[in-house]
Amino acid sequence: MDILSALGLFLGSLIANTLASLSGGGAGLLQFPLLIFLGLPFTIALATHKVASVALGLGAAIKHIRAGTIDWRITGYVIVAGMLGVIAGANVILFVPGRIAEALLGILILGLGIYSMCKRTLGQTAEPRHRNSVGLLMGGMGLAAIGMLNGSLTAGTGLFVTLFLVRWFGFDYKQAVALTLVSVGLFWNGIGAAAMYVAGAEIYWPWIPVLLLGSLCGGYLGAHWATQKSNTLIKRCFEALTLLIGVKLLIGF
Structure with a gap:
């Protein structure tokens, strides 16, 4: 890779x-379409993106740990679930054509953004709920289903987890x-990358x-802004990104 391509890859990742x-x-x-644009086949680009995404979680974790915003008990629960x-x-995606699945995921993600836009007070204040045994069991089943999407598809499943935590648990x-x-950036993506590698990807x-550097810096920078900004601004960013990702997945690359 020449210097110009490496710089473009870093900026895109950042x-x-x-x-x-x-x-x-x-x-x-x-990040994922950029890897395909630069010449990687679908499955290689997906596995490479999964590895690089671990640094996103690491960069964000460093900032959130320093800011004291991590509840490790709940984090452990989300990871295990x-x-x-x-x-x-991660094993299924190696044998299933991804286009139809991505289109369906696009519809679901668009639904997330529209739902959040319609619920103006959603996620603005913490309202703890479903923290008992039954609620945690049902929440774990929901997270396991999202985890399967995370292991098999390219973009947007972290947004599912974000809205699920807001809607079900009242964060x-x-x-x-x-x-x-x-949970997702550092651990789920790390587990997914390892599983894909073991399965032959x-x-x-x-x-x-280059991707690790862009992901690490971007994760830290975004987490820094997230700790400084209001819930309203973060909600608006979430909604904008869900609409963009949903449309992208529907129309393809």
């Missing part, structure tokens, strides 16, 4: 991961974004250092 870190997901909106789904999804957007970035290692 922008994508900054937006994802601020909104609670969606780094694949720019989604693990089996992520592993299953505000700031809390939900922090939980999502550490090829990772294009020469581009990984």
Whole structure:
């Protein structure tokens, strides 16, 4: 890769991961299509993107840990609840054509954005609920289903987790974004990348250092802004990103 291409890859990764870190997901909106545009086949681009996305979670985790916004008990629950789904999804995607699945995911993500826009007070204040045994069990089933989507598809599943945490457990957007970035960005994506590699997916290692740097910086920068800004602004960013990702998945690359 020449200097100009490397710079473009870094800037694309930085922008994508900054937006994802601020909104609670969606780094694949720019990063994954960019890898395909630069010449990687679909499955190689997907596996490479999964590896790079781990740095998004790491960068965000560093900032949120320093800011004291992480509840490790809930974070551990989200990680464990989604693990089996992520592993299953990472194995399934290697044998299933992704276009129809991506279009359906696009419709669902558009629905998330529209739902959030219609609920003006959603996620503006924390309203804890469903924290008992039954609520945690049902929430775990929902997270496992989202985990399967995360393991098998390219972009947007972190947004599902963000809205799920807001709607089901009553977190505000700031809390939900922090939980999502550490649980999904760092652990789910790491598990998904490892599962895809074990299942036979090829990772294009020469581009990984540039992508890791862009993801790490973007994750930290977006998390910094998220801790400084209001729930209203984060909600608006979430809604804008869901609409963009939904449309992208519907129309293709």
